[in-house]
Amino acid sequence: MSEETSCFSWTTLNKSTYRVVQDDSLKELPFIYVKVYPTLLILIDTGCGPNHCRDPTVSEKSIRSFIEKKLDAEGRLLTAEGEKKQWLIFITHTHYDHIGGMFEFPDADIFISGYSQDYVLNDLGCNSLCCVFGIPTPKFDVYHWLQQNEKLTYKGVDLKLESLLTPGHTPDEIALYDEEEQVFFAGDSLYEEIPVYIIDTSVMADFSKSLDFMIDYVQAKNKQLETTGKRVITCAGHITDKADTEKLALEIKECFYETLKGKSILTKQETMRGMNVLTYMNATRNVGFMCIDTKLKEGMKHFGYDWDVPAPLPADAPAKIY
Template identity: 30%
Template structure:
């Protein structure tokens, strides 16, 4: 049995020889960890702040989003990589990297593709050091899809619809792209105009793609879609989206749009697996079931034309009366000059 004095002697000795060294070691290890972190922060460069983000959609295709742009458009840009041919097919080029965030360092889409690490691409840029070439398809000529095009036009082909060449001519582009109205410089480039249903052969003569360009006038006369038969994917630009207004400018045409939707539906139904086909849009909507989205968008438009939906809002812009229609669940919304609806009703005898 220990006396009280002996107990305290053993207690103090235990703290001194056993507990204090443990505390010392824990403090030393924490210091070492902090030093290592500090060293790592110095040696690993911080990722540059970019106007773009990218994520993988399929084994070959990435979705690039221009986030936080000053126009509030958040356009979707698609990059399909043909590794064998060392080429990248880009669908659209965004708003030119004009970000609301003044700390953004990467404002060039091309610089983003060639230098910014993408986690979904094994932590590497999509086109390391620009080793692959480019071909660009513009879904249509609106500013939010073409303002990055000059970065590629210097050395790469740019493809547009041949449906109505005058609409995309250099004389008419400032107006029809809406660059003039917005006070933005219109990009200067020489596109190759592509006929309807052309299989895209961008690259070396011995390399063709299974991507077909389709004329889909409606949103604008020059709107196109791409059908990638390898991946059962449709890319439809601004022809439609969910949960964001489908917009027709004064140059739009609803009867042409209905014809384009029917043609896209025929393409999907004629494919090997229509139920698995996916649709990707120029804003907001990606990787959605193509057949169902095409069917339900057309049904919404027919409800509007048949007078089954009330006008949600009216607005006069630059002397033109615009109307907005909204589905109760907000999935589909339509904003367009009222004259387009009245004209379509007359032509369709509704």
């Protein structure tokens, strides 16, 4: 029998959590997390879906089947009574590369930010960018709309997770704090090396407030952990799965204001979907923002900064890398 090839990779992060990365055709390389409980399985985001594997000839394209085979091999798929564990899905925000695999879990209970139910319920096809990338928009019922600082339970089981509403990148962006493992699941709010995307549906003032909220939250957690020698670490929606959250969020906050002042380094300019998109990074180029010019100007106006944002390139011009 030929060896199975797969669109996914599997890494153990800690005693309860695994990281799955999809090697997708859209080059998002989404980080998807699986947290194991005695009777439940939590999936944080679902990737781009089975029709978007970079190599369409791989034999395993289903995220569900991939994860369930891995968990089965480790004896963690079934409850002690031999029953299949119940899937719960937490969506860090409803962008296409986070919801694309949802339809593989019709039996899962879905948890989504309750900050703006309108955003999720109306025009999800365009808000998710599924319509831009030709991805079928998943249809789902929300089991629970998450609230700010909610300590989460499910049918009497303490999930040891707290939901944090962190609008900015999108209105429905959340973070989750895992009390047991000191992990901060940051969705698309915090990254190292790649810029945070500020796009059509992002709100600059909300992003700034959420950054302050995340910094206060993580500083308080780190203070509680002081005697243990542990620190809160970030598991983001892409690229980052072990950064010190407090340090990273502070760097991003500094870069946010430097960018609004026109003092960050312009590293790339391109036209995407007719929009003038500018990428600014900090001096060490480890954090930054990729912003639509209108959103950059919205933030500058809100915080009282004024300078000449680069004019759009001609529509057919290639991206300029600086």
